[in-house]
Structures are given as structure tokens and as C-alpha cells.
Amino acid sequence: MPEASVSESLSSARERLKTALSAAGRPEDGARLLAVSKTKPANMLRLAYAAGQRAFGENYLQEALEKQQALTDLDDIEWHFIGALQSNKTRDVAEHFSWVHGVDREKIARRLSEQRPPALGPIDLCLQLNVSGEASKAGVDIDDLPILAESLLALPNLRLRGLMALPAPSDDRDQQRHAFRQVASALAELQRRFPEAPLDTLSMGMSGDLEAAVLEGATIVRLGTAIFGSRPPLGS
Numbered sequence: 001m002p003e004a005s006v007s008e009s010l011s012s013a014r015e016r017l018k019t020a021l022s023a024a025g026r027p028e029d030g031a032r033l034l035a036v037s038k039t040k041p042a043n044m045l046r047l048a049y050a051a052g053q054r055a056f057g058e059n060y061l062q063e064a065l066e067k068q069q070a071l072t073d074l075d076d077i078e079w080h081f082i083g084a085l086q087s088n089k090t091r092d093v094a095e096h097f098s099w100v101h102g103v104d105r106e107k108i109a110r111r112l113s114e115q116r117p118p119a120l121g122p123i124d125l126c127l128q129l130n131v132s133g134e135a136s137k138a139g140v141d142i143d144d145l146p147i148l149a150e151s152l153l154a155l156p157n158l159r160l161r162g163l164m165a166l167p168a169p170s171d172d173r174d175q176q177r178h179a180f181r182q183v184a185s186a187l188a189e190l191q192r193r194f195p196e197a198p199l200d201t202l203s204m205g206m207s208g209d210l211e212a213a214v215l216e217g218a219t220i221v222r223l224g225t226a227i228f229g230s231r232p233p234l235g236s
């Protein structure tokens with residue numbers, strides 16, 4: 001992707017989000033854009049930053065840490081870890097990220113809280129919900145959600161902010177919406193149970209299904225391809 005087009009595709013992505021929010025009858029600031037920059041070089045993130053983007057999502061820890069090193073001069077950049085998280089990586093994530101999406105085990109959350117440097121303030125976290133039709137086995141079963149949420153809400157250096165979902169890709173808008181609706185209603189149920197908790201986040205919607213996610217209440221959409229262009233296939 002030519003460099004000039006990072007800012008162009010970013011502004012198209014912003015426009016797309018704005019249109020989706022308006023079509024859903026939601027306020028213009030109802031959802032924000034997370035720029036998913038996995039596999040993309042630091043200079044492309046720098047271009048997006050120059051065009052006003054602050055929140056970046058990374059999946060692979062080592063790659064992310066290298067980019068963070070290369071971009072230490074960028075103030076108020078916000079790093080989100082959105083990949084699968086094993087327990088041997090929690091310390092680096094606790095020390096170098098503001099947000100974690102995609103946690104589905106208490107053990108991981110507990111370690112993040114224990115390893116979070118208190119000076120950084122609590123780490124913001126979304127639990128990954130296993131929605132029906134999910135391609136992977138990742139994610140919490142909906143029945144296990146309340147108990148897990150309750151134990152996470154007790155952790156001192158972690159703030160449970162809501163739910164994340166990664167439904168199987170589908171070209172069918174109704175099918176997309178069906179999956180996102182499950183996530184939204186699971187969050188509503190948690191909000192009912194834990195009215196004092198800061199549960200305000202639905203991290204859902206990617207380049208292929210942003211509109212459906214926004215219709216169902218997404219507050220963070222995670223866009224990679226739409227901003228930075230396509231990626232090499234996994235494993236290549």
C-alpha cells in the first residue's frame with residue numbers, strides 16, 4: 001500500500017464508521033476506531049498517528065514490543081493487545097499495553113492484575129465471549145460469564161470494561177447481526193448484575209462486518225485491512 005494512502009484509507013474508515021453510527025441512530029462519538037496494525041511496519045503506524053489515530057491494536061507480542069520501541073516519541077499513543085494471550089506473556093502485556101481484548105480465563109486476568117505496575121493505573125480489559133458459530137474455541141461460554149466477571153471485578157489493578165467478540169466471518173448481514181446481538185445482550189445482563197461496574201465496552205466489528213456490529217451497539221471497532229491494506233495469509 002502506498003504511504004499516502006494510509007491517511008486516505010483512515011479517513012474513509014472514519015467516514016464509514018460515522019455513516020454506520022448515523023444509520024444506527026447512534027451519536028457520532030458512540031464508537032471509536034481501533035487501528036489493527038499487526039504485520040504492518042512501524043512507519044505505517046506513524047503515518048496513521050500523523051493523521052490523528054491514537055489507538056492501535058496488535059496481536060503478536062514480540063512484534064508489538066518492537067514497534068513500541070520504534071515509536072516511543074509518539075505521545076499519548078494507546079496500545080491494545082488483541083491477540084491470544086498465554087500466561088508467559090502476561091507480564092509484558094501488563095507493562096506495555098493500556099487495554100487487553102480477548103481474555104477468556106481467570107488465571108490470565110489475575111496475572112495481569114498482579115503484574116500491572118500500579119503507577120500505570122488499572123489495565124482495561126474485555127472478556128472474549130464465545131458466540132455461536134465462532135471459528136475458534138476461544139472465548140467464555142455465556143453461562144460462565146457472570147461468575148468469571150464477578151471474580152475479575154474484584155481484581156485491584158484491572159478494570160473489566162466489557163466484552164469482545166470475534167464471530168466467524170460471514171457475508172450475511174443477518175447472521176453477522178445475530179452474533180453481535182448475543183454479545184450485546186450478554187453485556188446488558190452483566191450491567192444488570194453489576195450496576196456499579198464500569199461495563200461500557202463492546203469490542204466488536206472488523207473490516208468485513210463493521211456496520212452490523214455498530215447496529216448492535218459496538219463501542220470499539222477493530223479495523224485492520226480497511227486502514228492498512230491486506231495482510232499476507234497466516235503462516236506465509
Ligand SMILES: *Cc1c(COP(=O)(O)O)cnc(C)c1O
Nearest residue numbers: 036082206207208222223224225
Ligand atoms: C486482525 C484482527 C482484526 C482486524 O481484522 P480486519 O479484518 O483486517 O479488519 C480485528 N480483531 C482481531 C482480534 C484481529 O485479530
